[in-house]
Amino acid sequence: MQKLKSIHKFSQSWIGTIIIVLLVIFFFIQAFTIPSGSMKNTLLVGDFLFVKKFSYGLPIPHIPWVEVPILPDFNGDGHLLRGKEPQRGDIVVFRNPLDPKIHFVKRLVAKGGDEVVMVGSTLYVKMSEGDEYMKQNYADSIVYIQNQIFVKEPYKQKGIHTDERVDMEATYNLYLSRNAFAMQPIILSGFGEVGANGANAYYYAVPQDEYFMMGDNRDHSNDSRFWGSVPYKFIVGTPWFTYFSWDENKNIRWERIGRFIDTLENDERYIHHKESKIGALE
Template identity: 35%
Template sequence: MNPRWQKVLLEYLEALAVALILAFVIRTFVVQAFKIPSGSMLDTLLIGDHLLVNKFLYGTRIPFTDKVIMPLEDPQRGDVIVFEFPEDTSKDFIKRIIGVPGDVVEMKDKALYRNGEKLVEPYIKHTDPNAQQRRDNFGPITVPAGKYFVLGDNRDESYDSRFWGFVDKEKIRGKAWVIYWSWDGPSEIRFDRIGRMVK
């Protein structure tokens, strides 16, 4: 091979290797893309929303372990988080934190109470006027140390902590940050949602 072309090829391979390493580092430690596959967070998040998740805020997880280092802050009430689904850790779920360690959570006929105070939740959606046990009436329960109680904003159509329990802090992947793309199929791009912060 011509030495000049050999040098050019080597430079391209080096650039590609650096790009792949940077992409791996960014995905592992800083941000990760996440797609909304279901309607459990309607109307806050729509099916077809694509998010960036901040993985750095709650601390960086050492690859292939549950050990977290250098957290900037703890998960807070109201944060929308992505986490490993406790019943199948190969899946990621997204829900809103309702209770942090030590909180007492209770629901009475769809109304949610935390530490004895009724919550004002402008983000929730109800699709079923009827109240059901477990889904709409539960507790009071106390959130244990190191765990979080999460619910979907589409309260009547969300499979969440009411059914499978708490989320371990070590299983939280990050905080939902911003919608970078949104569509309802190739013919319907939702431009008004692109760049919207997740709240």
């Protein structure tokens, strides 16, 4: 009883409060702001989220803002404790492989052992569990590519969309010319004419323990198509719920506050259908 009283007294002190807050930030929950439109229509610019950092293990804690790790990477995988791996379809917060101090949020569309094909804005995934798994779980979306089974557009969340104003083939060509495109140009029969770069589709084999991420705002997303898959060591967690939200004019979006991410991505009432501006990938 005396120990409980001591703990209670310590928690009410300034030092105790600071330590408790830091422990929560370091190990359990992180505040995150949606900085770009790559996840429209699911998550919007100006959504403020809490991220569950323990969803996929316990990441190495970093000092906020400066993003300096406070502990060594003992296991070499960016985590103090390894947890379950992210699943296909999850919305995941992770560190940008090109600059680990920057956090991204995207949807995981393929994991280690999967094969990904993009034809324009259309996603095809050959899942590592094999043909029977795909037939049993994605019977309505099965297609054959070069006599192999793929799943066409496996994810049906309402916020996933394309923008018919955007020529993705031109975008792919631009990034290929800059040597900033991770997928391999290929030729597939039955998928239209071969383009200027000698391809009509793009292929990526996801390495083990890595994850292929794409934004729901498919044609306005800077994602794994351009810089490759994300190793587990960069996985931070998954968004939990919005604690605040406002638009570009600082008008509060009351209807989004307190909503869990599962609601925002599946309930038509919260899906934002405003078109993105045509511009650089986000």
